[in-house]
Amino acid sequence: MTAALLTGEGLRVRHAREVTLDYPAFAWPAGTQLAVTGPSGTGKTSLLNVLAGLLQPESGRVMYGDLILTELGEAQRDAFRRRNVGYVFQDFHLMPGLTVLENVELGLRVAGTARAAERARDALTRLDLGGRLQHRPAQLSTGERQRVAIARAVAHRPGLLLVDEPTAHLDRDRAAAAMTLLQEAAGGLGATLIVVTHDEAVAASLPLRYHVTPVPA
Amino acid sequence: MRLALWTALRTLRHRLGALLITVLAVALATATALIVPMVTRQVERGAQDAAQVFDLLVTAPGSGTQAVMSTLFYLDVPIGNMPNRVYQDLRRLPGTRRAVPIALGDNFAGFPIVGTTAAFFDQRLKPGLPPYFRLAQGRVFTKEHDAVIGARVARDAGLQVGGTFTGAHGLETGPHEDDAGHREAYTVTGVLAPTGGPIDRAVLTPIETVWEVHGSEATQAQAVTAVLYSADNLAGIYTAAQRVNASKDAMAVFPGQVFAQAREVLMQGQAAYAGLSVLVLGIAALTVALSVYTSSLERQRTVALLRALGAGRSSVFTLVLLETALTVTGGVLLGLALALLASRVGGSVLGAQLGFTLAPPVLTWALASRALLLIPLGLITAVPHAIGSSRISPLKHLS
Ligand SMILES: Nc1ncnc2c1ncn2[C@@H]1O[C@H](COP(=O)(O)OP(=O)(O)O)[C@@H](O)[C@H]1O
Numbered sequence: 282m283t284a285a286l287l288t289g290e291g292l293r294v295r296h297a298r299e300v301t302l303d304y305p306a307f308a309w310p311a312g313t314q315l316a317v318t319g320p321s322g323t324g325k326t327s328l329l330n331v332l333a334g335l336l337q338p339e340s341g342r343v344m345y346g347d348l349i350l351t352e353l354g355e356a357q358r359d360a361f362r363r364r365n366v367g368y369v370f371q372d373f374h375l376m377p378g379l380t381v382l383e384n385v386e387l388g389l390r391v392a393g394t395a396r397a398a399e400r401a402r403d404a405l406t407r408l409d410l411g412g413r414l415q416h417r418p419a420q421l422s423t424g425e426r427q428r429v430a431i432a433r434a435v436a437h438r439p440g441l442l443l444v445d446e447p448t449a450h451l452d453r454d455r456a457a458a459a460m461t462l463l464q465e466a467a468g469g470l471g472a473t474l475i476v477v478t479h480d481e482a483v484a485a486s487l488p489l490r491y492h493v494t495p496v497p498a
Numbered sequence: 499m500r501l502a503l504w505t506a507l508r509t510l511r512h513r514l515g516a517l518l519i520t521v522l523a524v525a526l527a528t529a530t531a532l533i534v535p536m537v538t539r540q541v542e543r544g545a546q547d548a549a550q551v552f553d554l555l556v557t558a559p560g561s562g563t564q565a566v567m568s569t570l571f572y573l574d575v576p577i578g579n580m581p582n583r584v585y586q587d588l589r590r591l592p593g594t595r596r597a598v599p600i601a602l603g604d605n606f607a608g609f610p611i612v613g614t615t616a617a618f619f620d621q622r623l624k625p626g627l628p629p630y631f632r633l634a635q636g637r638v639f640t641k642e643h644d645a646v647i648g649a650r651v652a653r654d655a656g657l658q659v660g661g662t663f664t665g666a667h668g669l670e671t672g673p674h675e676d677d678a679g680h681r682e683a684y685t686v687t688g689v690l691a692p693t694g695g696p697i698d699r700a701v702l703t704p705i706e707t708v709w710e711v712h713g714s715e716a717t718q719a720q721a722v723t724a725v726l727y728s729a730d731n732l733a734g735i736y737t738a739a740q741r742v743n744a745s746k747d748a749m750a751v752f753p754g755q756v757f758a759q760a761r762e763v764l765m766q767g768q769a770a771y772a773g774l775s776v777l778v779l780g781i782a783a784l785t786v787a788l789s790v791y792t793s794s795l796e797r798q799r800t801v802a803l804l805r806a807l808g809a810g811r812s813s814v815f816t817l818v819l820l821e822t823a824l825t826v827t828g829g830v831l832l833g834l835a836l837a838l839l840a841s842r843v844g845g846s847v848l849g850a851q852l853g854f855t856l857a858p859p860v861l862t863w864a865l866a867s868r869a870l871l872l873i874p875l876g877l878i879t880a881v882p883h884a885i886g887s888s889r890i891s892p893l894k895h896l897s
Pocket residue numbers: 296297300302320321322323324325326327328893897
C-alpha cells in the first residue's frame with residue numbers, strides 16, 4: 282500500500298479512570314520518518330496502538346489519507362491494520378512453534394498476500410536471514426529475532442511502519458544497525474516510519490521528533 | 499478459512515505430544531464402542547445366513563434351541579432320530595420346494611459327518627439368488643463315501659479333492675474310536691467355499707453312507723436326524739409345520755423364532771454394552787474439551803498475535819474450531835481403523851473357538867455414525883472456547 286498523510290487532533294486515550302493521556306495534534310506526510318519520545322509511561326505505546334487501529338481513543342480523530350480511523354468499526358480497523366500497518370512490537374511476539382519462515386509467512390497470510398512463502402523468503406533474505414529460514418525463534422539471537430519481526434512487518438509492503446522501542450534489547454552498535462535497517466526498509470517502501478524510543482541517540486538518528494509529555498491529571 | 503487452516507495445522511504440529519494423547523483417547527474410545535457390535539455382527543451374519551437357507555427345521559421332539567444348536571450348528575448333541583417316514587411325508591407334501599434330510603452320527607477329527615442329499619447344495623437365501631453353498635473346488639458327491647468338505651475342514655485337515663480319510667463313530671472324537679464298522683475311507687470330491695457359518699466345519703456325504711455305516715442297527719436304518727424344509731409360500735410352511743407337530747415323532751421349529759429369542763438375550767448384553775460405549779465416548783469428548791482448554795494460554799497468545807496482525811474475529815473462531823475438528827477427526831478415523839483391525843483379529847479368535855470362519859468385519863454406517871458423532875460433539879464443546887477466543891483483546895497479551 283502506498284503511504285498517506287497521517288493526522289491526529291484532540292486525541293485523548295483513557296486506560297483507566299485515573300490514566301488519561303492527551304496528545305498534541307500532528308500531521309505527518311507520507312514517507313515521514315520520526316521518533317516518538319518522552320519518559321516512560323507517558324503513552325508512547327498507546328499512541329502506536331491507536332495508529333494501528335488496535336486501541337480506540339476516548340475522543341479525538343485520527344485520519345490516514347481519506348480514512349477516518351477513529352470512526353471505523355472493529356472489523357474495518359482489522360482490515361486497515363492488515364493492509365496498511367507493519368508493527369514491530371517491543372517484545373517481537375514471534376510464534377515459538379513456527380519457523381522463522383513461517384512467522385513471516387503468517388503475517389503475509391493474514392494480509393491476504395499471494396505467494397506468501399516466496400515473499401517471506403525474499404523479505405528474510407533481504408534482512409540477511411536467508412540461512413535461518415527453518416530455525417525456531419528460540420534458536421536465534423535477540424538481534425536476529427528483531428530482524429525476523431521487522432521482516433514480518435515489512436513483507437506485505439505496508440504504508441505505515443510502527444516500531445516500539447527497537448533498541449531496548451540491543452547494545453549501542455546493534456541499535457544503530459537496527460535503526461539503519463528500519464530507515465532503509467521504510468525508505469524502500471516509501472512508508473511512514475514511526476519509532477517509539479526513550480533513547481536520545483536513536484531519536485537523534487531520525488529527522489523528526491514528536492515529544493509526548495506527561496499531562497497533569 | 500485458509501489462514502485458519504494453515505495456522506491450525508502448524509499450532510497442532512507444535513503441540514504434537516499433547517495432541518497425540520487426545521487423538522489416542524478418542525481413537526480408543528471409538529474402537530471400544532465399535533469392536534463388540536462389529537464382532538457380534540460378524541457372528542450373526544454367518545449364523546443367520548445358515549438358518550435362512552430353509553424355512554422350517556424338523557427334528558425329533560424336544561427343545562427348539564437344542565434342535566437348532568445340534569442340527570444346524572453342530573454345537574450340541576442331537577435330540578434323537580426320526581423315522582424316515584417323516585422325511586418322505588414332507589418330500590411329497592404339495593407346495594414343497596425342497597426337503598433336505600440330515601443324518602448325524604459320525605465325525606472326522608471332531609468335524610461332524612453330515613449325511614444329506616444333493617438337494618442340500620440347492621439351498622438359497624432367497625429363491626432368486628444363486629445357491630448359498632458354493633464349491634471352491636471339485637464337484638458334489640455322487641456315490642457313497644464321497645465327501646464334500648467345509649472350508650475349515652479342508653484347511654485344518656489339509657485335505658483337497660482326491661484326498662481320503664476315515665470317520666469315527668460319535669459326534670466327537672472319543673474313546674470309542676476304534677469301532678471296526680466305521681473304517682471304510684471317504685474320498686473328497688469337493689471343497690466348499692467359506693461361508694462364515696457352521697457348514698465350514700462339516701463333512702457332507704450322501705445320507706446312504708451314514709445309513710450304511712450304521713447298517714447293523716436294523717430298526718434304526720434310514721433314520722434321519724433332521725429335515726431342512728422349504729415351501730413355495732408361507733401357507734405351505736404353516737401347513738407343513740402343523741402336520742409335523744400333529745405327529746408324536748417330530749417337531750417343527752422356525753429357526754427365525756429361535757434366533758429371535760437368542761438375539762433378545764444377546765441384545766440385552768448389547769444394550770448394557772451400548773451404555774458403556776456412550777460412557778467411554780463421553781469420556782473421550784471430555785478429553786477433547788480438556789485439551790481445548792489446556793492449550794488455551796498458548797492459544798490466547800496465538801490469537802492475540804493474529805488479531806494484532808489484522809486477522810478478524812471470525813478467523814480466530816474458525817481456528818479454534820478447526821483445531822478441535824482436526825484432532826477429533828484424526829482420533830475417530832484412527833479409532834475406526836483400530837476397530838476394524840481388532841474385530842478382524844477378535845473375529846478370527848472367536849471364529850476359531852466356535853469353529854466358524856467368520857466373514858470379514860463390516861463397518862456399517864449405523865455403527866460408524868456412533869463414532870462420527872464425536873466430531874460434532876467435540877465441536878460443540880469447543881464452541882464456547884472459540885467464542886471466548888474471538889473476543890480476546892489483542893492488547894491484553896501484547897503488552
Ligand atoms: N491496558 C491498559 N490498562 C490500563 N492502563 C494502561 C494500559 N496500557 C497502558 N496503560 C497505562 O497508560 C500509561 C501509558 O502507557 P504506555 O502507552 O505503555 O506508555 P509508554 O509506552 O510511553 O511507556 C501508563 O501509565 C500505563 O500504565
